[in-house]
Amino acid sequence: MAQLLQLTLNGRARVDAVPDNLLLLYYLRELVGLTGTKTGCDGGECGACTVLIDDEPRLSCLMLAASVAGRRVDTVESLGEDGQLSAVQRGFHEKLGSQCGYCTPGFIMSSVGLLRRNPRPTDDEIRAALGGNICRCTGYVKIIEAVKHAIELHEAGVEP
Amino acid sequence: MQALPEFELLRPTTLDDARKARAAHPESQIIGGGTDLMVNIRRGIVAPPVLIDLTGVAELRKINADETSLEIGASVTLVELAAHPQVIKHYPVVAEAAAHIAGPMHRNMGTVGGNLCLDTRCIFYNQSEWWRGAIHHCLKTTGDICHVAPKSRGVCFATFSGDLAPALMTLDAEIGVARADGIRAMPLNALYIGYARQDEPQTATRGDGKHFLSLRPGEIVTSVSVKNTPGLRSAYDKIRIRRSIEFPVCGVAVALRRDGDALIDLRVAFTGTNSRPVRLEGTAALCGGTPDARVLQDLDALVRDQVMAMKTTFTPGHYRRRVAGVLARRLVTRLFES
Ligand SMILES: Cc1cc2nc3c(=O)[nH]c(=O)nc-3n(C[C@H](O)[C@H](O)[C@H](O)COP(=O)(O)OP(=O)(O)OC[C@H]3O[C@@H](n4cnc5c(N)ncnc54)[C@H](O)[C@@H]3O)c2cc1C
Ligand code: SF4
Ligand code: FES
Ligand code: FES
Numbered sequence: 094m095a096q097l098l099q100l101t102l103n104g105r106a107r108v109d110a111v112p113d114n115l116l117l118l119y120y121l122r123e124l125v126g127l128t129g130t131k132t133g134c135d136g137g138e139c140g141a142c143t144v145l146i147d148d149e150p151r152l153s154c155l156m157l158a159a160s161v162a163g164r165r166v167d168t169v170e171s172l173g174e175d176g177q178l179s180a181v182q183r184g185f186h187e188k189l190g191s192q193c194g195y196c197t198p199g200f201i202m203s204s205v206g207l208l209r210r211n212p213r214p215t216d217d218e219i220r221a222a223l224g225g226n227i228c229r230c231t232g233y234v235k236i237i238e239a240v241k242h243a244i245e246l247h248e249a250g251v252e253p
Numbered sequence: 254m255q256a257l258p259e260f261e262l263l264r265p266t267t268l269d270d271a272r273k274a275r276a277a278h279p280e281s282q283i284i285g286g287g288t289d290l291m292v293n294i295r296r297g298i299v300a301p302p303v304l305i306d307l308t309g310v311a312e313l314r315k316i317n318a319d320e321t322s323l324e325i326g327a328s329v330t331l332v333e334l335a336a337h338p339q340v341i342k343h344y345p346v347v348a349e350a351a352a353h354i355a356g357p358m359h360r361n362m363g364t365v366g367g368n369l370c371l372d373t374r375c376i377f378y379n380q381s382e383w384w385r386g387a388i389h390h391c392l393k394t395t396g397d398i399c400h401v402a403p404k405s406r407g408v409c410f411a412t413f414s415g416d417l418a419p420a421l422m423t424l425d426a427e428i429g430v431a432r433a434d435g436i437r438a439m440p441l442n443a444l445y446i447g448y449a450r451q452d453e454p455q456t457a458t459r460g461d462g463k464h465f466l467s468l469r470p471g472e473i474v475t476s477v478s479v480k481n482t483p484g485l486r487s488a489y490d491k492i493r494i495r496r497s498i499e500f501p502v503c504g505v506a507v508a509l510r511r512d513g514d515a516l517i518d519l520r521v522a523f524t525g526t527n528s529r530p531v532r533l534e535g536t537a538a539l540c541g542g543t544p545d546a547r548v549l550q551d552l553d554a555l556v557r558d559q560v561m562a563m564k565t566t567f568t569p570g571h572y573r574r575r576v577a578g579v580l581a582r583r584l585v586t587r588l589f590e591s
Contacts, residue, residue, distance in 0.1 A: 157304075
């Protein structure tokens with residue numbers, strides 16, 4: 094079975110025919126060709142596949158593509174404008190919140206979701222919001238610093 | 254890319270359509286947030302030919318909460334429940350349990366219905382097809398032996414690990430269950446039949462880790478509701494291996510009332526131990542005075558008697574049982590003195 098999927102992907106309306114059993118992760122990576130969203134554990138445990146659905150971080154490895162009909166889906170490719178990095182991207186870049194980079198799109202999307210609903214989170218709120226993302230490289234300290242830097246940039250007017 | 258088995262996805266927008274879809278497809282399975290079911294489909298544990306997605310059913314997305322009663326629709330998400338100001342104020346044990354489930358993305362996706370009907374778990378079950386096949390499938394899937402207790406005589410001990418059930422059970426919750434021809438109400442307690450007794454035959458009301466819900470084919474859990482008890486204090490706590498994202502090693506809900514220096518009402522429930530969430534029996538005998546060391550010792554004895562944790566997780570059963578007692582004692586003391 095297949096359905097017509099209408100959605101707003103990274104700010105643009107789109108229609109695709111998708112099989113009922115196609116996961117959102119593979120819709121994004123294989124059908125649309127947006128490979129910024131990563132496959133980590135492939136089973137709901139690592140957060141590498143995090144995307145925003147109507148601004149809420151969700152795991153694309155556990156969602157069916159057909160279930161986001163009518164919704165707004167944002168991946169890491171939606172961030173930044175005219176070659177300028179967004180506040181969260183700059184935070185991770187400038188504060189070394191990324192090493193191998195595999196977990197980074199997921200951490201960035203969780204952080205963007207956080208800043209969109211809570212522009213001035215406390216340290217505890219940052220930690221809680223990133224609790225579903227796993228990083229094998231950084232030890233997390235740099236990641237928290239990256240998000241704090243992004244908060245300052247956001248306050249100075251840069252989009253999250 | 255790893256292909257999923259073929260299935261048809263139905264997305265009803267009314268409860269009526271959901272019921273009809275369920276009646277028309279007896280082999281269907283409900284999907285809420287999919288944070289449990291999709292993992293199991295991906296691991297080849299289940300392969301339902303039809304999935305009925307309830308997240309678009311508006312009737313099931315409501316929370317009605319005030320100081321007298323609480324009603325939660327099955328498609329309400331965990332994040333909505335954990336953040337609801339009236340739930341936090343009047344039913345703290347429910348909000349705390351919801352906030353302790355999995356990680357933030359799972360709480361954005363996961364639903365109340367999915368949490369109440371969460372599949373039971375076992376280290377020999379929550380594994381890939383390849384892993385399970387390599388040591389012979391156990392009897393919760395297609396095999397005929399239990400790796401946890403090889404002499405179990407057909408009984409499965411997989412563990413119920415949902416966090417909302419014990420919280421709601423301390424408030425004597427009822428659930429609504431819809432089928433093609435109507436809706437029935439029943440105590441939440443009666444949904445769970447994972448008694449896993451080796452000395453009794455399995456029946457429709459007494460099952461094990463494999464047959465752990467009393468739902469009949471075609472039924473849908475639509476809501477859960479509780480009535481408030483004035484003066485009730487309640488809280489939830491759980492131990493997990495990683496504090497930010499993990500199923501419970503053991504989760505404990507406590508609700509109690511205090512009158513002067515006396516404990517006059519005590520309700521305790523556990524998850525992550527047995528094949529069903531356990532509402533502790535016999536707590537009335539602990540009421541009447543202050544919960545001193547002797548009362549807490551008696552509480553521990555009830556826990557040791559009724560909490561039966563098998564080797565279904567990485568933490569040994571006897572450890573989970575002790576943790577259950579410790580968490581219960583701490584919560585009772587904290588709530589009594591608060
Ligand atoms: C890494 C990880 C950690 C987790 N940690 C926890 C945890 O700490 N505590 C915890 O409780 N859970 C945990 N979970 C499990 C899960 O995320 C939650 O239990 C969640 O609430 C399940 O809800 P859902 O809507 O996603 O369920 P689904 O996956 O959609 O459904 C679960 C089951 O319930 C059935 N079902 C769903 N809705 C209904 C209904 N209305 N009527 C009848 N049957 C229904 C489905 O058919 C399925 O069998 C974790 C999962 C992962 C991947
Ligand atoms: S308790 Fe036994 S039968 Fe049940 S899932 Fe584990 S190994 Fe399988
Ligand atoms: S790939 Fe989705 S959570 Fe790991
Ligand atoms: S930077 Fe390598 S996993 Fe996070």
